[in-house]
Amino acid sequence: MKSLIDVFRMDEIDPKTRAKIIIRLGAAINDQYMRNITEPLVYELVSILDPENTILKDENYLRDL
Numbered sequence: 001m002k003s004l005i006d007v008f009r010m011d012e013i014d015p016k017t018r019a020k021i022i023i024r025l026g027a028a029i030n031d032q033y034m035r036n037i038t039e040p041l042v043y044e045l046v047s048i049l050d051p052e053n054t055i056l057k058d059e060n061y062l063r064d065l
Contacts, residue, residue: 019050040064
């Protein structure tokens, strides 16, 4: 989970790119633990970085809010 926050805080990379990285990193963490544990955090971080990202309408991410 720390890695998600680290990517969020990077200033060197465009916010939309960081949002894409956070989504993929969240999926990798979920796969590693075989659980959907990152969705709420990924949703919040992506909503700040890229408010128009399509995952913000994805039922998998909205379910845990």
